[in-house]
Amino acid sequence: MIELMSSFHPTEQRLAITRRRHPAFPREPAVLVRLIKHIYKRVHDDANALLKPWGINHPEYNLLMMLYGTDGYTLNPSQLAEAAGEKSANITRLTNELCDKGLIERTASDEDRRKIALSLSKAGIAMIESFLPDICTLLERQASGLQPREMAQLEKLLKKFLDQLEQG
Amino acid sequence: MIELMSSFHPTEQRLAITRRRHPAFPREPAVLVRLIKHIYKRVHDDANALLKPWGINHPEYNLLMMLYGTDGYTLNPSQLAEAAGEKSANITRLTNELCDKGLIERTASDEDRRKIALSLSKAGIAMIESFLPDICTLLERQASGLQPREMAQLEKLLKKFLDQLEQG
DNA sequence: GGCATTTAGTACATAAATGTACTATCTACA
DNA sequence: TGTAGATAGTACATTTATGTACTAAATGCC
Secondary structure: OOOOOOOOHHHHHHHHHHHHHOOOOOHHHHHHHHHHHHHHHHHHHHHHHHHHHHOOOHHHHHHHHHHHOOHHHEEOHHHHHHHHOOOHHHHHHHHHHHHHOOOEEEEEOOOOOOOEEEEEOHHHHHHHHHHHHHHHHHHHHHOOOOOHHHHHHHHHHHHHHHHHHHOO | OOOOOOOOHHHHHHHHHHHHHOOOOOHHHHHHHHHHHHHHHHHHHHHHHHHHHHOOOHHHHHHHHHHHOOHHHEEOHHHHHHHHOOOHHHHHHHHHHHHHOOOEEEEEOOOOOOOEEEEEOHHHHHHHHHHHHHHHHHHHHHOOOOOHHHHHHHHHHHHHHHHHHHOO
């Protein structure tokens, strides 16, 4: 019987050897973590490649999309850091670049003068709407190996996994 | 009825707004990609924190574990890049550091003199075996929100997802 | 009011990752 | 053979990410 080997097979092979050497090494959690890592890197690379013609990269795209997904197209740096999963020091650099490119705007807040409002500019919204069709195509292609039923299942399990991670 | 909100709720909220603005935006694939990203970052940070006392970081750990999971504890730089999902230029830097720390050794290959063999040193193996108990604990805790049945299911779905990603 | 503590944001130094271009070696085949 | 093209690895410049330390402003508490 012929079985098609996934590209992940070598990883499983290595896990088997690892467990031979250190039997307590937990196979399932390790497989999951390695799968997550491989998937993340691939998704990241795909997005970077797609976005290159627009002169932005994946992290910048993420920031733009966080604003695009917010009423008023506006967030504070700290909210943006939380939303995009970036460290706050990184937000400063990334938003500086987006400002330089004219895609977002900074405004000081009146209520709390420590705060800064980051808002999508017209140009930012226009750029998002220009690359979204390609992004949609990419996302659909990336997930096209899964049935809708499987996607829902995967979502449920990943959420459960993330919940556990976050409560330490 | 009270429902506990996961920390992922704001992300879903933003996706809903995004879809209001751009109805073609595919919810499920986008949710999956964002979940993967959040999980990856968290796993990465956790591992870095745990490994700090040993003076290595997550990518270095990954390289060591790839060698530990190989018969003979030896791989070429390109095999290591493939295994660990790092770009080859990065492997040079990381393996230089691991050499400097005395954890791995480089040997020239006889059969093909373009090739280099990277092998775990005694000290490297000893270090791995000293941190593995803590790593096992971490992995088990990270996955402790899932039943064995769910882990297997998650593994299956992630593999399917990765397969699709890799065939373009 | 005045002082300690917390919070928002950033600057700057450092570390980590990537792209590109290059050297050396190997392979194939005319 | 010998020469074109592929492959393994690295050097170096650049980009991206993180840690730490700092300023300014808000909050709480006496």
